[in-house]
Amino acid sequence: MSLSDRTLADVGEFRLIEEITDGLTLGPDVMIGPGDDGAVLAVDSPLVCSVDLLVENVHFKTDWSPAESVGRKAVAVNVADIEAMGATPTGLVVGFAAPGETPESWALDFARGLRAECETAGVSLVGGDVTRAAQIAISVTVLGSLDGRPPVRRDGARAGDLVAFRGRLGWAGAGWAVLGRGFRSPRAAVQAYQVPEPPYGQGRIAALAGASAMIDVSDGLLADLGHIARRSGVAIDLHRESFPIAEPLQAVAAATGSDPLGFVLTGGEDHALVATFAADSVPADWTVVGTVSAVGEGGPTITVDGSAWEGEQGWDHYA
Numbered sequence: 001m002s003l004s005d006r007t008l009a010d011v012g013e014f015r016l017i018e019e020i021t022d023g024l025t026l027g028p029d030v031m032i033g034p035g036d037d038g039a040v041l042a043v044d045s046p047l048v049c050s051v052d053l054l055v056e057n058v059h060f061k062t063d064w065s066p067a068e069s070v071g072r073k074a075v076a077v078n079v080a081d082i083e084a085m086g087a088t089p090t091g092l093v094v095g096f097a098a099p100g101e102t103p104e105s106w107a108l109d110f111a112r113g114l115r116a117e118c119e120t121a122g123v124s125l126v127g128g129d130v131t132r133a134a135q136i137a138i139s140v141t142v143l144g145s146l147d148g149r150p151p152v153r154r155d156g157a158r159a160g161d162l163v164a165f166r167g168r169l170g171w172a173g174a175g176w177a178v179l180g181r182g183f184r185s186p187r188a189a190v191q192a193y194q195v196p197e198p199p200y201g202q203g204r205i206a207a208l209a210g211a212s213a214m215i216d217v218s219d220g221l222l223a224d225l226g227h228i229a230r231r232s233g234v235a236i237d238l239h240r241e242s243f244p245i246a247e248p249l250q251a252v253a254a255a256t257g258s259d260p261l262g263f264v265l266t267g268g269e270d271h272a273l274v275a276t277f278a279a280d281s282v283p284a285d286w287t288v289v290g291t292v293s294a295v296g297e298g299g300p301t302i303t304v305d306g307s308a309w310e311g312e313q314g315w316d317h318y319a
């Protein structure tokens with residue numbers, strides 16, 4: 001058997017852990033990283049903690065996403081939740097489940113992506129777990145620090161606030177639509193599906209600017225702003241003309257005969273940050289796309305130019 005044919009069953013659990021963790025760089029707050037029964041981080045302010053799972057054939061397919069991109073995505077989608085609280089990520093732990101027949105190279109490429117994205121996001125991989133399973137599943141738990149600031153919650157939007165976002169909207173959804181039809185281009189959309197690019201560092205900036213509520217867009221803008229509207233007890237109206245429609249979205253919409261705004265409003269998985277701000281405090285380079293008002297008779301609503309959005313509403317795992 002050549003080295004490149006090795007599977008996880010050939011490598012074994014402890015060699016695999018060594019391969020994943022060998023030579024990791026750890027941040028200054030990490031007192032104990034991988035290798036003991038628990039990691040130890042030095043924290044002196046309230047801790048933010050969040051977990052998200054990535055399951056094969058639910059969140060990714062091995063023939064749609066190279067292993068390295070799955071590793072990067074696992075970090076990005078989780079760090080985005082920390083950013084959405086207005087915090088800075090500090091450490092993360094990774095649960096990795098995979099069949100024994102999984103090529104060792106898949107696991108190593110996955111680990112390479114994990115480490116690369118941790119570096120990009122400025123977070124340390126401090127531990128994890130490895131187990132055999134019927135399909136690949138990845139669970140990432142990430143910790144974050146507020147550096148003394150109050151968290152930015154989903155329930156703080158107030159009538160008179162503006163709604164603004166930073167990051168990409170609709171790109172990953174367009175990439176998913178392309179892959180689902182058996183195509184591989186436009187590359188930019190497919191790559192956005194494979195690896196989201198949350199606006200790292202902007203959660204803290206939004207918090208410092210006084211964001212009244214914030215969320216990262218995983219299930220789709222309408223769905224995720226719906227959480228802010230319901231929790232805050234407000235209505236949100238989005239303005240169609242204020243959304244930039246990037247070239248790859250126009251290309252996918254033209255090829256699929258759909259409205260590109262559909263991807264922007266209901267495509268998930270780009271993990272843009274969307275937040276509400278007092279009118280004079282929207283941070284630089286955030287795009288204002290809507291307004292917050294008091295709820296009308298029907299309770300909290302999300303509208304686009306005053307009307308409900310017909311058609312797809314966003315992702316729901318059990319819908």
Ligand SMILES: Nc1ncnc2c1ncn2[C@@H]1O[C@H](COP(=O)(O)OP(=O)(O)O)[C@@H](O)[C@H]1O
Nearest residue numbers: 049050051052080081084215216217218219224
């Ligand atoms: N199985 C669970 N047990 C406890 N809390 C959960 C569970 N699943 C989700 N939650 C909580 O419900 C909220 C919404 O979850 P989710 O929609 O996954 O948020 P996000 O899009 O930020 O990942 C989060 O605060 C999350 O911690």
Ligand SMILES: Cc1ncc(C[n+]2csc(CCOP(=O)(O)OP(=O)(O)O)c2C)c(N)n1
Nearest residue numbers: 052057058059060061176218219268269315
């Ligand atoms: C193979 C595959 N099928 C379908 C999708 C689409 N999809 C899966 S999960 C999801 C939404 C985000 O995931 P979720 O687990 O709900 O993240 P959370 O809201 O908890 O952050 C979408 C749009 C995908 N990414 N890959």
Ligand SMILES: [Mg+2]
Nearest residue numbers: 051052053218
């Ligand atoms: Mg979640």
